[in-house]
Amino acid sequence: MFKVNGSIWIEGQKGAFIGFGRVILLENIKKSGSISEAAKSMKMSYRQAWELVDSMNKQSKKALVVRTSGGAGGGGTMVTEEGERIIKLYKQLQNKFRKFNKVQSKNLVF
Amino acid sequence: MFKVNGSIWIEGQKGAFIGFGRVILLENIKKSGSISEAAKSMKMSYRQAWELVDSMNKQSKKALVVRTSGGAGGGGTMVTEEGERIIKLYKQLQNKFRKFNKVQSKNLVF
DNA sequence: GCGCGTTATTTTAATAAATACATAACGATA
DNA sequence: TATCGTTATGTATTTATTAAAATAACGCGC
Numbered sequence: 001m002f003k004v005n006g007s008i009w010i011e012g013q014k015g016a017f018i019g020f021g022r023v024i025l026l027e028n029i030k031k032s033g034s035i036s037e038a039a040k041s042m043k044m045s046y047r048q049a050w051e052l053v054d055s056m057n058k059q060s061k062k063a064l065v066v067r068t069s070g071g072a073g074g075g076g077t078m079v080t081e082e083g084e085r086i087i088k089l090y091k092q093l094q095n096k097f098r099k100f101n102k103v104q105s106k107n108l109v110f
Numbered sequence: 111m112f113k114v115n116g117s118i119w120i121e122g123q124k125g126a127f128i129g130f131g132r133v134i135l136l137e138n139i140k141k142s143g144s145i146s147e148a149a150k151s152m153k154m155s156y157r158q159a160w161e162l163v164d165s166m167n168k169q170s171k172k173a174l175v176v177r178t179s180g181g182a183g184g185g186g187t188m189v190t191e192e193g194e195r196i197i198k199l200y201k202q203l204q205n206k207f208r209k210f211n212k213v214q215s216k217n218l219v220f
Numbered sequence: 221g222c223g224c225g226t227t228a229t230t231t232t233a234a235t236a237a238a239t240a241c242a243t244a245a246c247g248a249t250a
Numbered sequence: 251t252a253t254c255g256t257t258a259t260g261t262a263t264t265t266a267t268t269a270a271a272a273t274a275a276c277g278c279g280c
Binding site for chain 3: 034036037046050067068069070071075077
Binding site for chain 2: 238239240245246247248249
């Protein structure tokens with residue numbers, strides 16, 4: 001009947017750094033090579049996608065993505081090695097959190 | 111530098127049942143004996159407080175609060191034994207979650 | 221230099237959420 | 251029956267969030 005659920009993220013002094021939505025965005029950027037394409041594919045406004053990317057990049061010592069504007073094809077955005085590492089790191093965290101919630105759900109007494 | 115944080119709640123088919131804000135509301139109702147007083151003390155509109163209380167009560171088999179309108183003093187709201195049990199239950203859950211986040215924060219590699 | 225498609229930025233519009241306001245219902249007490 | 255302060259509920263207003271639109275900047279290739 002009842003179950004435990006929640007959301008989990010990694011934060012720095014400036015607030016949220018990596019969370020569920022941001023990781024999906026990074027993965028879509030990796031797939032498409034473009035912020036605008038990634039935003040479109042997940043029905044997010046370009047503006048919001050750009051702001052999330054900018055927030056992540058500014059907070060991280062090593063950039064998670066590299067962006068180029070202009071040039072052949074207009075430019076694009078690539079996920080760096082560090083970006084890929086962060087994606088994996090968050091997914092591992094999320095998996096542990098899922099297990100935690102599962103255990104806590106079983107322990108609920110109603 | 112970076113740390114893991116999150117929010118956790120208990121949900122049923124109709125969505126959220128108990129979360130951080132709802133527990134604080136219950137505690138304030140317990141203190142004051144009134145939804146309107148509790149709402150005022152936490153700068154929440156009466157309407158929202160009432161809706162949260164109503165949502166919790168409707169979802170629980172045993173009522174978390176009993177409300178009386180009219181009568182001496184205009185009426186009021188009392189937290190039941192079940193309500194107190196749910197408050198404790200959530201707080202225990204939250205403590206475990208805090209520990210989880212602390213451990214995960216230490217394991218972060220940046 | 222011009223066109224192309226993307227990133228970057230500002231401005232405007234639309235939507236959603238929260239709050240405020242108004243009013244009825246309630247029931248013990250005097 | 252009139253008063254009181256609370257619960258209960260509908261409606262209007264305001265605020266906050268989100269999305270949309272418009273425009274500039276960029277730099278390669280033709």
